[in-house]
Amino acid sequence: MPNETAALPSSHDRPASESRHAVQLMAVIASVCIVGFATGITVPWVSLALHAEGVNPTRIGLAAAAPAIGTLLVVPFITPWSERYTTRALMAGSALMAALSMALLAVVPLTLFPALLCLRLLMGAACSVLFILGEAWINQMAGSGSRGRLVAAYATAFTVCQVSGPAVLSWVGSASLLPIALAVASHLLAGGVLYAGFPAGVKFSGEKNFGLIGFLKRAPAVAVAVGLFAFFDVGLLSLMSLYGMHYGHTERVALLMVTVVLVGDACLQVPLGALSDRVGRIPVQVGCGLVLLVTALGMPFMMQTGHALWPWLVLFGASAGGIYTLGIIRIGDRFQGPDLVMANASVGLLWGVGSLLGPSIGGLTIDYFSPDGLMHALAMLATLFLGALVWETRPRK
Numbered sequence: 001m002p003n004e005t006a007a008l009p010s011s012h013d014r015p016a017s018e019s020r021h022a023v024q025l026m027a028v029i030a031s032v033c034i035v036g037f038a039t040g041i042t043v044p045w046v047s048l049a050l051h052a053e054g055v056n057p058t059r060i061g062l063a064a065a066a067p068a069i070g071t072l073l074v075v076p077f078i079t080p081w082s083e084r085y086t087t088r089a090l091m092a093g094s095a096l097m098a099a100l101s102m103a104l105l106a107v108v109p110l111t112l113f114p115a116l117l118c119l120r121l122l123m124g125a126a127c128s129v130l131f132i133l134g135e136a137w138i139n140q141m142a143g144s145g146s147r148g149r150l151v152a153a154y155a156t157a158f159t160v161c162q163v164s165g166p167a168v169l170s171w172v173g174s175a176s177l178l179p180i181a182l183a184v185a186s187h188l189l190a191g192g193v194l195y196a197g198f199p200a201g202v203k204f205s206g207e208k209n210f211g212l213i214g215f216l217k218r219a220p221a222v223a224v225a226v227g228l229f230a231f232f233d234v235g236l237l238s239l240m241s242l243y244g245m246h247y248g249h250t251e252r253v254a255l256l257m258v259t260v261v262l263v264g265d266a267c268l269q270v271p272l273g274a275l276s277d278r279v280g281r282i283p284v285q286v287g288c289g290l291v292l293l294v295t296a297l298g299m300p301f302m303m304q305t306g307h308a309l310w311p312w313l314v315l316f317g318a319s320a321g322g323i324y325t326l327g328i329i330r331i332g333d334r335f336q337g338p339d340l341v342m343a344n345a346s347v348g349l350l351w352g353v354g355s356l357l358g359p360s361i362g363g364l365t366i367d368y369f370s371p372d373g374l375m376h377a378l379a380m381l382a383t384l385f386l387g388a389l390v391w392e393t394r395p396r397k
């Protein structure tokens with residue numbers, strides 16, 4: 001558990017303690033979700049602004065990949081930082097650092113490409129610290145009997161906030177600096193929420209028992225789940241509209257398909273988390289893996305049907321999101337203290353790798369194996385996940 005010097009509350013003090021506990025959780029969840037909203041605005045704004053400046057697609061892709069590189073660079077330092085500095089200081093400081101990097105986007109010419117890459121890399125590093133420590137704290141504070149519902153509710157709120165970013169951008173437009181102003185204000189708000197609602201002296205203290213390789217050995221199914229969902233989130237969803245247009249759907253309908261997949265991801269996580277609290281994590285995660293496998297293999301056929309496609313897309317998104325969410329829940333079930341931070345840092349590192357490789361691998365499957373190759377690749381990842389889950393949960397002699 002985090003290093004708190006206060007004694008355990010008596011039964012008389014317990015309501016106040018539980019109230020503080022709830023405030024801390026809400027502060028962390030709210031701050032991470034606010035940053036998710038800001039990220040949802042900033043990422044497409046940068047791409048659109050660079051396109052308006054006549055920057056070539058290769059450079060736009062590099063700018064989009066820079067935050068993932070920032071994640072890869074900062075992850076090795078998160079665990080030692082969490083032992084030396086308080087969680088509130090690290091998370092609030094990260095929110096302020098991200099706000100600064102975004103504010104500089106308003107004054108640094110976007111055509112000054114090396115400076116732009118540095119700012120995007122800095123933003124990715126800062127946000128990674130906030131996300132990794134935030135998810136670790138949520139998992140740490142959640143009781144085992146309610147962890148599924150709580151982590152799933154957080155995942156749902158984060159997804160909704162992140163998706164609302166592009167929606168707000170489409171409303172305010174990308175021609176002005178208003179989107180950046182909103183992103184900066186969001187990060188400042190997140191830092192303020194953390195500072196006001198989070199205890200000042202909490203650290204993840206204690207001895208760490210493993211590193212990245214140790215995490216891969218202890219939780220191979222969770223590792224595959226992270227890579228699978230990174231491929232799905234960054235690679236597949238960026239290409240889903242092209243996939244739909246290949247089957248003769250209009251651009252508008254193809255973009256609506258992406259929205260429906262995201263709706264399935266967002267809306268069904270809480271029911272899946274609640275179900276895992278009742279029947280166990282493994283059965284629900286196996287079910288999600290099987291549903292993803294079936295929906296991916298059946299997608300070419302369903303693309304040629306009528307209304308049946310839409311519930312199919314909901315199941316497609318929900319099963320992929322469920323695999324990842326239940327993986328995060330299982331991390332909270334198995335690890336505590338510095339090991340929990342190390343596990344979440346490993347997830348962040350794997351996510352960064354998946355974010356870099358997802359779009360390129362997805363594009364290659366379309367180029368060399370026809371558009372259906374995209375679904376076949378996802379089906380293979382689902383099969384790999386199920387195999388890793390069987391291996392991880394096999395009886396030990």
